Amino acid sequence: MTVRMVIVGNGMAGARLAGELHARGGDRKVTVLGAEPHRAYNRIMLSTLLAGRIGEPDVELTEAAGHGIDLRTGVPVTAVDRAAREVHTADGERIGYDHLVLATGSRAVVPPLPGVDPVDLPARVVPFRTLDDCRRIIAAANGARSALVLGGGLLGLEAARGLATRGLATTVVHPRGHLMERQLDPAAGAVLADTLAGLGVTVQLAVPATGMATDANGVRLDLADGRSLHADLLVLSCGVRPDTALAEAAGLTVRRGVVVDDRLRTNDRCVSAIGDCAEHDGVLTGLVAPAWAQARVLAEVLTGTDPLARYQPRPVVTRLKAAGIDLAAMGDATSDGSCEELTFADPARGTYARLRIRDERLTGAILLGDNPAVGTVIQLFDRGHPVPADRRALLLGRALGAADAAPAASPALMPDAATVCQCNTVTKGALVRCWRSGARTVDAMVAATRAGTGCGGCRDAVGGIVDWLSQAESMEVTR
Numbered sequence: 001m002t003v004r005m006v007i008v009g010n011g012m013a014g015a016r017l018a019g020e021l022h023a024r025g026g027d028r029k030v031t032v033l034g035a036e037p038h039r040a041y042n043r044i045m046l047s048t049l050l051a052g053r054i055g056e057p058d059v060e061l062t063e064a065a066g067h068g069i070d071l072r073t074g075v076p077v078t079a080v081d082r083a084a085r086e087v088h089t090a091d092g093e094r095i096g097y098d099h100l101v102l103a104t105g106s107r108a109v110v111p112p113l114p115g116v117d118p119v120d121l122p123a124r125v126v127p128f129r130t131l132d133d134c135r136r137i138i139a140a141a142n143g144a145r146s147a148l149v150l151g152g153g154l155l156g157l158e159a160a161r162g163l164a165t166r167g168l169a170t171t172v173v174h175p176r177g178h179l180m181e182r183q184l185d186p187a188a189g190a191v192l193a194d195t196l197a198g199l200g201v202t203v204q205l206a207v208p209a210t211g212m213a214t215d216a217n218g219v220r221l222d223l224a225d226g227r228s229l230h231a232d233l234l235v236l237s238c239g240v241r242p243d244t245a246l247a248e249a250a251g252l253t254v255r256r257g258v259v260v261d262d263r264l265r266t267n268d269r270c271v272s273a274i275g276d277c278a279e280h281d282g283v284l285t286g287l288v289a290p291a292w293a294q295a296r297v298l299a300e301v302l303t304g305t306d307p308l309a310r311y312q313p314r315p316v317v318t319r320l321k322a323a324g325i326d327l328a329a330m331g332d333a334t335s336d337g338s339c340e341e342l343t344f345a346d347p348a349r350g351t352y353a354r355l356r357i358r359d360e361r362l363t364g365a366i367l368l369g370d371n372p373a374v375g376t377v378i379q380l381f382d383r384g385h386p387v388p389a390d391r392r393a394l395l396l397g398r399a400l401g402a403a404d405a406a407p408a409a410s411p412a413l414m415p416d417a418a419t420v421c422q423c424n425t426v427t428k429g430a431l432v433r434c435w436r437s438g439a440r441t442v443d444a445m446v447a448a449t450r451a452g453t454g455c456g457g458c459r460d461a462v463g464g465i466v467d468w469l470s471q472a473e474s475m476e477v478t479r
């Protein structure tokens with residue numbers, strides 16, 4: 001009998017799951033229901049789209065459409081009837097399922113400020129979550145001279161940098177004492193603020209917003225210290241909240257997200273949840289790498305390809321996607337005195353590096369500014385490998401002696417197990433195997449392994465591996 005699977009949400013997790021199910025073949029009918037009117041797109045590249053460095057066609061994901069998957073866009077699911085095993089759609093249809101997957105993602109938080117009606121925001125006030133939001137911001141930015149961004153987290157800064165690239169005088173208003181406080185310590189936050197100032201982004205710290213008003217001339221943002229800031233548009237980047245409304249209404253267990261086990265199963269064995277809406281082991285992920293890892297595990301379990309597959313969280317590395325700023329942060333940013341800590345700061349050059357080491361392993365790192373050791377540091381953190389005896393090489397990014405050479409210093413020295421693409425968990429070994437089976441260009445490697453199709457930050461590393469392999473091959477031919 002054909003198994004009926006319904007996926008609610010055609011975002012990065014839902015679309016990937018549809019692709020993973022399709023790749024495994026078998027007799028099943030997969031229906032994907034997406035509330036957004038668009039085909040699936042790479043949400044994490046919206047910052048790059050906002051900055052004008054790519055166009056809309058570049059953010060399209062091809063996975064779920066046209067592969068025998070019944071994809072319906074612009075179709076919100078309004079209810080789940082678990083007893084009847086049906087979902088109800090906004091256009092009145094009832095669709096039966098044998099297994100249901102919730103991949104409803106997150107929504108942007110709209111702060112409860114006087115003057116802000118979350119369901120009826122003025123055209124000049126836009127959150128930053130969807131392709132439509134991005135289009136609205138770009139439309140409002142055209143002809144505008146100034147912008148405010150409320151929220152100095154990762155997305156707020158990426159939005160601010162994008163608006164500054166478009167020539168707008170941009171101010172970030174952040175209620176906390178330093179930028180990106182979840183990933184950075186205060187000193188790194190200060191260096192980052194200076195770097196942003198050099199790129200046309202002013203930062204106002206430790207000032208909560210207290211109100212907002214718009215008129216024909218622009219937006220006014222009132223601050224707790226009594227000042228008011230004025231601009232042509234306001235971007236809201238105040239965090240996200242998992243979209244759990246459907247799950248809650250259906251009586252599934254929801255804490256901050258929809259609670260799932262290692263098999264991504266909810267408390268109903270016929271319903272799973274993946275991506276931003278899922279809470280695994282008390283943790284909300286909010287990132288694409290875990291969403292895609294969950295999609296892979298769930299496809300293995302549901303198709304029976306590997307019924308024993310289990311989702312195991314991996315260490316998270318955060319990178320800012322903003323032109324002119326190199327920033328990677330991982331692990332714990334706060335100091336508790338229990339670790340070896342090394343810090344190097346050169347604020348005049350926009351450089352800051354901090355390593356936290358326990359038992360010869362990295363437990364956290366911040367690298368801001370051009371640091372050639374960034375790939376090495378990420379590998380050491382990701383794999384839990386011992387750090388080299390000469391820690392300065394990591395901190396300063398200078399050349400390493402052979403005895404201290406870190407694993408990712410060159411493709412030749414990288415272990416096969418080193419993760420090259422963090423978003424898709426593609427190792428050097430997988431890329432080498434791909435080469436051996438005939439791929440000879442970066443595009444061919446990307447098509448075969450998906451490396452580089454998330455944030456795109458590893459494309460240069462994939463290029464380095466292709467160069468290294470072709471040089472090695474030509475030397476073999478010459479010999």
Ligand SMILES: Cc1cc2nc3c(=O)[nH]c(=O)nc-3n(C[C@H](O)[C@H](O)[C@H](O)COP(=O)(O)OP(=O)(O)OC[C@H]3O[C@@H](n4cnc5c(N)ncnc54)[C@H](O)[C@@H]3O)c2cc1C
Binds near residue numbers: 075
């Ligand atoms: C600008 C931006 C930059 C980012 N940069 C990074 C980054 O560099 N690295 C990183 O790892 N992560 C990044 N993220 C986060 C990343 O995009 C998310 O973690 C990822 O999109 C999660 O995928 P998801 O499918 O769970 O949720 P989403 O991609 O949000 O997709 C959920 C989908 O479900 C749909 N939906 C919800 N309810 C219903 C319903 N009832 N019926 C039908 N459809 C429904 C929604 O409309 C949406 O299309 C970024 C996010 C943004 C906004």
